Amino acid sequence: MAFHLLVALAGTTLVLAGAMSFMPNAPQLPVLSAGDFPNIVIMALGAGWALLGAVQGIRTGKSRLAKALLVLNLLLAAIGAGGMTWWVLDYSYRLPPPVQVQSVPDFELTDQQGNAINALSMRGKPYVLIFSRGVW
């Protein structure tokens, strides 16, 4: 029983460590980059340990308090790992609702051949204006 508790607690610790390691970068760049990928794996591993500890502990253990602790621990690990994964993979990519533009504002840019491009020079033919971000 004590061993299972230890495994489960180690799992939650792993989840917390994985989640905390996102924090330094979180305000500036809350997106999954290649460098963030190990954190997700670490958190998944931690959640797995918490699950393993809980299942084995509840199966073989006798103490009710320990079982309750194991369930609570598993819940914490699952919320931590699931929440961080959702935040990194989905939530961090969200953008505010767009501003609706009814007509093209006056703009002035230079194209690849050095021609001046502006709202007036583009008049007369329909066109598509694409804002591309390079890194997307």
Added chain:
Amino acid sequence: MLREYASSRGITLHLCADPDLTVIDAFGVRHQDGRPDRPIARPAVFFVRADGTVAHSRQPENYRLHLKTQDVLDGFAMTLK
């Protein structure tokens, strides 16, 4: 081949950079947190009619989502209507 097709259809392509974000701000497509070192544009596509009015625009609220072929065709259809 592409050049022939483009000229036969009267399609021209202009590539422009907006390092000062002036046009990006004029269209309201700034993504402030897009990069840690400097803000960039959110992905946005505007379909503009010949008279300069915007027929249709697509600005996904999740920047992992790209435009699908049907979105582009719908945009063209609305522009040329």
